[in-house]
Amino acid sequence: MDLLSTSGKPGLLVDTSAGLSLGALPGLEDFKSAVRPILSLVDGVVCSPGQLRSFENRTTRDAALLVRMDWTNTLRGAEFPLPPVKAFHLNLLNASDALALGASGMVATFLLGYEEEIEAGCQKAAVQLALTGKEFGLPLLVEVRTTGARISLPGKAVELGASYALECGADGIVIPYPGQASLKTIASMLSVPWFIKPTSAGTVFAEWEQAGGLGAAGFWLDHAWLVPGMPLDQVAARLHADQDRTG
Amino acid sequence: MDNGLSIRMQHLFNRHGDGRAVCVAADHGYMSDVTPNVVNLRSVTEAVIRGGVDAILLSPGQAIRLAPLLRGLDGPALIVRADWMNLPRLGSSNVTNAVPQRRLIHQKVMTAEQALSLGATAITIYLFIGYDDQVEAAGIDSCARFASECRKFGLPCIMEPLAVGGHVTGANIVDLLTLGARMCAELGADAIKIPYTGDVETFARLVSVTQLPVLVLGGARSENERDALELLEEGLQAGGHGCLMGRNVTKSPDPEALVRRLCQVAHENYSVNDAMRGRKWDKVRLRVVTSQCTGCQLCVTACVAAHETRLFGNHMARLAVVPQRLGENKVYYCTLCKKCIEVCPTGALRWDRGTGAVSLDLEVCTACDKCVEICPTHVVMKSDRPIQVADRELSWYPVICDLCGVAPACARICPTGAITVDQRKMVK
Numbered sequence: 001m002d003l004l005s006t007s008g009k010p011g012l013l014v015d016t017s018a019g020l021s022l023g024a025l026p027g028l029e030d031f032k033s034a035v036r037p038i039l040s041l042v043d044g045v046v047c048s049p050g051q052l053r054s055f056e057n058r059t060t061r062d063a064a065l066l067v068r069m070d071w072t073n074t075l076r077g078a079e080f081p082l083p084p085v086k087a088f089h090l091n092l093l094n095a096s097d098a099l100a101l102g103a104s105g106m107v108a109t110f111l112l113g114y115e116e117e118i119e120a121g122c123q124k125a126a127v128q129l130a131l132t133g134k135e136f137g138l139p140l141l142v143e144v145r146t147t148g149a150r151i152s153l154p155g156k157a158v159e160l161g162a163s164y165a166l167e168c169g170a171d172g173i174v175i176p177y178p179g180q181a182s183l184k185t186i187a188s189m190l191s192v193p194w195f196i197k198p199t200s201a202g203t204v205f206a207e208w209e210q211a212g213g214l215g216a217a218g219f220w221l222d223h224a225w226l227v228p229g230m231p232l233d234q235v236a237a238r239l240h241a242d243q244d245r246t247g
Numbered sequence: 248m249d250n251g252l253s254i255r256m257q258h259l260f261n262r263h264g265d266g267r268a269v270c271v272a273a274d275h276g277y278m279s280d281v282t283p284n285v286v287n288l289r290s291v292t293e294a295v296i297r298g299g300v301d302a303i304l305l306s307p308g309q310a311i312r313l314a315p316l317l318r319g320l321d322g323p324a325l326i327v328r329a330d331w332m333n334l335p336r337l338g339s340s341n342v343t344n345a346v347p348q349r350r351l352i353h354q355k356v357m358t359a360e361q362a363l364s365l366g367a368t369a370i371t372i373y374l375f376i377g378y379d380d381q382v383e384a385a386g387i388d389s390c391a392r393f394a395s396e397c398r399k400f401g402l403p404c405i406m407e408p409l410a411v412g413g414h415v416t417g418a419n420i421v422d423l424l425t426l427g428a429r430m431c432a433e434l435g436a437d438a439i440k441i442p443y444t445g446d447v448e449t450f451a452r453l454v455s456v457t458q459l460p461v462l463v464l465g466g467a468r469s470e471n472e473r474d475a476l477e478l479l480e481e482g483l484q485a486g487g488h489g490c491l492m493g494r495n496v497t498k499s500p501d502p503e504a505l506v507r508r509l510c511q512v513a514h515e516n517y518s519v520n521d522a523m524r525g526r527k528w529d530k531v532r533l534r535v536v537t538s539q540c541t542g543c544q545l546c547v548t549a550c551v552a553a554h555e556t557r558l559f560g561n562h563m564a565r566l567a568v569v570p571q572r573l574g575e576n577k578v579y580y581c582t583l584c585k586k587c588i589e590v591c592p593t594g595a596l597r598w599d600r601g602t603g604a605v606s607l608d609l610e611v612c613t614a615c616d617k618c619v620e621i622c623p624t625h626v627v628m629k630s631d632r633p634i635q636v637a638d639r640e641l642s643w644y645p646v647i648c649d650l651c652g653v654a655p656a657c658a659r660i661c662p663t664g665a666i667t668v669d670q671r672k673m674v675k
Contacts (some may be wrong), residue, residue, distance in 0.1 A: 159281040
């Protein structure tokens with residue numbers, strides 16, 4: 001899978017799978033028509049299992065489709081109509097399911113800062129997906145989410161999540177921007193491609209300057225970037241310009 | 248023992264034909280916060296392989312990536328960590344914890360079959376005792392399942408009993424470790440990895456109750472490399488089969504050199520001193536601690552008795568114990584100062600290449616008296632009877648300490664440890 005290769009070309013992944021937990025998202029109400037235009041713009045789209053079933057007639061120029069393997073209610077905030085009382089994380093698919101759906105890769109969430117059982121569950125699921133994914137040649141991307149209330153050192157927590165993901169056998173790792181110091185530690189630690197989730201649209205290019213300079217494999221953007229007016233095309237243009245330089 | 252299990256146990260414990268193994272645990276990044284030793288595990292792995300390590304313990308993810316480094320006929324064995332726990336991050340006292348944990352979680356994360364598919368020679372799993380009943384019961388369940396799975400695939404199962412939690416005290420930790428080791432044996436472990444109990448006697452008992460190969464683990468890193476070597480040496484003395492050291496090696500400034508030294512202690516019977524020096528000194532010298540001498544004269548008698556030279560009487564001993572004031576005693580002994588050798592005009596006195604002591608060649612000795620005169624400790628004696636050498640007779644000959652080969656009788660018999668044997672390098 002090229003987007004997880006270490007060829008040095010930065011890639012752009014967009015995560016549209018949050019509907020699993022948040023329902024119809026702004027800009028993604030009509031999922032097919034919303035995603036179709038960006039298939040040629042980005043390198044990979046992370047879909048829910050249901051979304052993945054709706055893709056037909058894709059071409060080799062289209063973005064790779066990755067499937068979200070798990071569900072969590074931790075994406076929901078206090079203002080959500082069904083605010084979470086207790087954090088949950090469930091595995092939805094196994095590697096053979098992902099293969100049957102035609103996914104090019106699997107995406108698992110690694111939650112930190114919640115109850116011990118949540119973290120332990122993420123750990124076990126990641127190891128199992130990495131091992132079973134190997135059998136099918138399916139790469140595993142682990143998305144580190146340090147959103148729990150117990151996080152005491154945010155940058156260090158991202159380091160921990162990245163380290164754990166690596167030890168679990170991830171083929172690629174997605175981390176939130178952790179600050180410059182932790183970014184350097186993570187860059188020196190990871191021997192697999194790693195992607196950065198920018199803090200906001202306002203900081204995206206500055207953070208790419210740092211992350212790209214340290215060897216990041218690309219950007220991971222969430223569903224909010226599909227809302228009209230967000231500079232998704234500018235980010236894509238910037239990364240593709242970098243691709244051309246390194247290519 | 249079935250064929251697969253036998254082959255893998257041999258790979259693990261018998262690469263040098265001595266039933267021992269020096270293993271390195273590099274799975275800390277899987278369970279603890281990010282520390283420098285887990286940042287670049289590839290270079291650490293390469294270094295310990297160069298050092299001659301017998302096996303490396305890795306997390307599943309690191310096993311996937313680093314297993315190719317272990318390939319080859321002489322490659323070390325791969326041990327896969329098949330479970331996960333959060334113990335290193337427990338407690339609020341550790342302010343460096345990025346995500347502090349409140350309760351111990353311990354879980355199985357993979358199957359024995361999956362470990363086998365990664366190329367594992369063995370797996371290792373924890374058994375926690377002393378934390379609470381639920382954790383212990385879950386650990387028992389996990390160990391029993393792994394033992395059963397491993398047996399099916401001929402994969403050695405190394406169990407690691409750890410005594411942690413509120414029920415563990417300084418007074419009962421040795422008993423709990425011994426209990427844990429025995430429970431692992433009863434559960435079907437093929438080998439045990441366990442912390443050192445602190446002394447040879449209690450560790451020997453622990454080893455004996457398991458009836459299994461026991462690997463001593465290193466624990467937190469010591470600043471002094473010697474500590475790791477002494478831990479291994481004492482573990483071996485107690486009947487252990489080697490070590491499975493983690494942070495002492497992975498955080499060492501030179502993991503390759505430390506592993507090489509551990510291998511020298513385990514496989515080449517080096518003493519810790521020899522291993523620290525990097526070469527074996529098989530020559531000895533006497534060491535005396537005067538304050539421990541009671542003046543019993545047993546050493547003197549043993550010296551005379553040890554030499555069948557028809558010279559009897561304590562005055563013919565090659566050392567002397569002389570009472571001093573206030574009940575103290577001074578021991579005069581050969582310090583290997585080589586003054587006698589230097590002064591000998593005929594070359595009759597020389598170093599014995601085998602023992603490292605001074606030897607006398609009576610064929611060329613002229614009984615000139617110079618060696619007796621120059622000896623600063625007055626332990627080169629004149630024999631009290633003549634000796635026939637070929638066609639001539641010497642009216643006396645020098646009686647010189649020969650260190651009884653390399654096992655001095657005086658040191659062996661000394662009841663207080665005032666005279667001991669120390670190693671030394673060969674004097675040129």
